[in-house]
Amino acid sequence: MNSVIKTLFLKELRDFFRHPQSLTMFSMVLTMNLLLSFAIGELFVEMTVNMSLVMIGFYCPAFLTTEEKEKKTLTALLLTPISIRQIILGRASLYALVTFVVTMGIILIFHFKEIYLISSVITIALGSLFFTMLGMGVGLIAKKQSEVSAIGTVLLLFMFLPELLYGVKPLISKIALTIPIHHILGAIREPIFSIEFLKYFGFTLLFSLSLFIWVRGLASDVLLTENNSFKLKGRDAIFFTSLIGIAASSIFLFSEPMAKVIKIDERTFLDFPYRSFKIPYNESRYEFKQKKVLRMPLLTYKRRDNEKVKIRIHLKKLTADEDLKFHVEKYLKELSKDKTLKVDSHFKKIGQREVSYISYEGSQSEVTTLHFVVKDVLIRVDPRMSIKNSDLYQSLVRDSEEIIQYWK
Amino acid sequence: MKSPIINISNLCKSYGSKQVLKGLTLNVEEGEIYGFLGPNGAGKSTTIRILIGLTDCQVETLTLADLSPFPRNTEFLNQIGVVQESQNLYENFTVLENLELFANLLNLKKERVAQVMDELSLNGHRDTKAKELSKGFKQRVLIARAFLHEPKILFLDEPTSGLDPIAADKVHRFIKELKKRGTTIFITSHFMEEVEELCDRVGFLRDGVIVEEGVPHELLTKYNAKRLKDIFLEIMGEGNE
Numbered sequence: 001m002n003s004v005i006k007t008l009f010l011k012e013l014r015d016f017f018r019h020p021q022s023l024t025m026f027s028m029v030l031t032m033n034l035l036l037s038f039a040i041g042e043l044f045v046e047m048t049v050n051m052s053l054v055m056i057g058f059y060c061p062a063f064l065t066t067e068e069k070e071k072k073t074l075t076a077l078l079l080t081p082i083s084i085r086q087i088i089l090g091r092a093s094l095y096a097l098v099t100f101v102v103t104m105g106i107i108l109i110f111h112f113k114e115i116y117l118i119s120s121v122i123t124i125a126l127g128s129l130f131f132t133m134l135g136m137g138v139g140l141i142a143k144k145q146s147e148v149s150a151i152g153t154v155l156l157l158f159m160f161l162p163e164l165l166y167g168v169k170p171l172i173s174k175i176a177l178t179i180p181i182h183h184i185l186g187a188i189r190e191p192i193f194s195i196e197f198l199k200y201f202g203f204t205l206l207f208s209l210s211l212f213i214w215v216r217g218l219a220s221d222v223l224l225t226e227n228n229s230f231k232l233k234g235r236d237a238i239f240f241t242s243l244i245g246i247a248a249s250s251i252f253l254f255s256e257p258m259a260k261v262i263k264i265d266e267r268t269f270l271d272f273p274y275r276s277f278k279i280p281y282n283e284s285r286y287e288f289k290q291k292k293v294l295r296m297p298l299l300t301y302k303r304r305d306n307e308k309v310k311i312r313i314h315l316k317k318l319t320a321d322e323d324l325k326f327h328v329e330k331y332l333k334e335l336s337k338d339k340t341l342k343v344d345s346h347f348k349k350i351g352q353r354e355v356s357y358i359s360y361e362g363s364q365s366e367v368t369t370l371h372f373v374v375k376d377v378l379i380r381v382d383p384r385m386s387i388k389n390s391d392l393y394q395s396l397v398r399d400s401e402e403i404i405q406y407w408k
Numbered sequence: 409m410k411s412p413i414i415n416i417s418n419l420c421k422s423y424g425s426k427q428v429l430k431g432l433t434l435n436v437e438e439g440e441i442y443g444f445l446g447p448n449g450a451g452k453s454t455t456i457r458i459l460i461g462l463t464d465c466q467v468e469t470l471t472l473a474d475l476s477p478f479p480r481n482t483e484f485l486n487q488i489g490v491v492q493e494s495q496n497l498y499e500n501f502t503v504l505e506n507l508e509l510f511a512n513l514l515n516l517k518k519e520r521v522a523q524v525m526d527e528l529s530l531n532g533h534r535d536t537k538a539k540e541l542s543k544g545f546k547q548r549v550l551i552a553r554a555f556l557h558e559p560k561i562l563f564l565d566e567p568t569s570g571l572d573p574i575a576a577d578k579v580h581r582f583i584k585e586l587k588k589r590g591t592t593i594f595i596t597s598h599f600m601e602e603v604e605e606l607c608d609r610v611g612f613l614r615d616g617v618i619v620e621e622g623v624p625h626e627l628l629t630k631y632n633a634k635r636l637k638d639i640f641l642e643i644m645g646e647g648n649e
Binding site: 003004007008011014015018019071072073075076077078079080081082224225226 | 423454457460462463464480482483485486488489490492494496497498499500501505509510512513514515553
């Protein structure tokens with residue numbers, strides 16, 4: 001490592017351990033993850049990774065950069081024969097490293113089964129650098145630390161909410177596609193040599209490169225200006241235009257087209273162009289709706305004659321060490337927490353498929369959930385209704401079985 | 409004839425429609441202590457920022473030790489040391505850590521830090537964090553930091569502002585010591601007694617130009633004044649009240 005950058009890295013490290021705000025953010029991320037893990041049992045990668053990247057990667061360098069601007073210590077550094085690039089790299093190297101270590105730690109502890117290791121290492125390294133540079137950029141623009149807090153809060157919500165609600169509404173999904181965290185979280189879930197990984201990582205890289213170039217120019221302008229104040233320039237317009245361009249390309253490339261209704265052997269199916277399955281669809285009896293919850297497709301067949309009656313289909317990609325039995329046991333374990341439920345479970349063949357039936361007495365009627373596996377996807381079919389009618393429920397279960405039988 | 413170590417000719421600086429410096433011209437000879445005087449807002453700090461390469465400007469000639477501050481360059485930065493009015497030390501670092509950081513960035517040996525700490529009697533507080541130091545002590549650390557690499561030109565912006573007489577005297581003694589070693593010192597101050605005591609020459613800045621310049625005792629004779637403060641008041645006049 002260049003000796004100047006090494007000196008600056010060690011300076012940042014010393015500052016990190018003595019700075020109350022850095023330590024607060026650091027311990028908040030760790031405490032919140034542990035508490036949430038203890039309280040909820042299962043954490044969403046959308047939440048934990050986001051929290052770590054924004055709170056450590058963004059907030060810490062942003063606070064410190066603004067503080068150094070306010071106290072004019074950055075000016076003192078500029079009066080030594082080191083370059084602005086070295087000042088940026090010195091800070092970025094430490095905070096990107098800390099963010100990387102914490103985020104990877106969280107991923108390995110809480111989400112190991114949901115991710116691919118090499119994809120995660122590469123993507124989180126770039127993502128950590130992205131958020132650190134973003135923090136430094138905002139730190140350079142902000143006049144006071146209170147401004148950093150305000151911008152950071154908006155940023156956290158902007159990064160967090162669309163991603164968490166991705167798939168719920170088309171507009172929210174489109175907004176989520178414009179945010180780099182979507183691509184970071186997408187890339188860590190794909191194997192390194194897959195097209196999907198390259199697409200997600202490519203967009204993370206594009207966002208990062210435009211940000212790095214912008215921050216480099218911004219630092220020169222702000223630091224070599226009286227009172228270190230920020231003034232909007234042509235360079236900023238180019239940066240924001242490039243961001244809009246990248247975001248628009250992302251919407252174009254990642255938006256999933258809606259399922260098409262097709263006919264095979266006189267039977268109607270829903271065909272998903274980006275997925276390798278076709279689902280039987282009784283168009284005259286049901287209305288179809290497609291959503292995603294935490295990136296998992298959630299398909300709903302709503303009865304046309306009674307909208308309180310529906311079949312929900314959840315899809316989940318299985319990891320290498322998971323199978324149908326694993327998930328059935330997991331589901332049963334969850335249900336066993338409610339001691340009032342009498343749960344019955346058995347396996348039955350529908351056509352060539354082995355299907356798990358889990359039933360218990362619900363408030364309206366008996367509830368049956370069917371699980372089966374196609375390739376590496378676990379499918380949970382959930383006949384649901386909010387009225388009491390046993391016959392109707394049984395017909396709903398039969399329709400569910402038909403979906404499983406003809407699922408291609 | 410030797411050329412001046414600071415050579416400024418027709419320096420102009422505007423902020424929007426407001427022109428702060430309107431063709432400032434001044435020369436400082438090597439080894440001289442030059443007092444740069446003027447009321448608040450006259451443009452003293454802006455001039456220093458320009459001279460140290462932190463703010464751009466329009467200028468006919470601008471060289472310090474025969475080097476231009478623009479574009480920002482290593483050779484130039486090695487020739488200057490700056491003590492700014494804001495006491496910009498790393499507050500969470502000790503005195504030693506503050507000095508070692510800059511010594512490393514300046515590629516100096518550790519012995520140099522020990523030497524400077526010795527010269528400025530900082531050893532008693534080497535492990536004290538900057539935020540726990542008195543204002544006078546911080547000022548000494550700042551001077552030590554600015555002088556670590558033995559620059560040819562030292563800029564001191566209000567070096568004794570807010571210091572008690574004892575602390576100010578220590579700073580004065582060190583400035584005199586640096587002069588003996590041949591360092592050129594460019595100083596701004598509102599304390600006319602301090603300027604009289606330290607400076608070889610002074611320049612009065614008003615409305616963006618030097619309106620009077622000379623050796624303090626010669627100026628006293630010229631204006632028939634007892635103190636430099638009287639000359640300052642006369643030159644700046646009512647327009648700046």
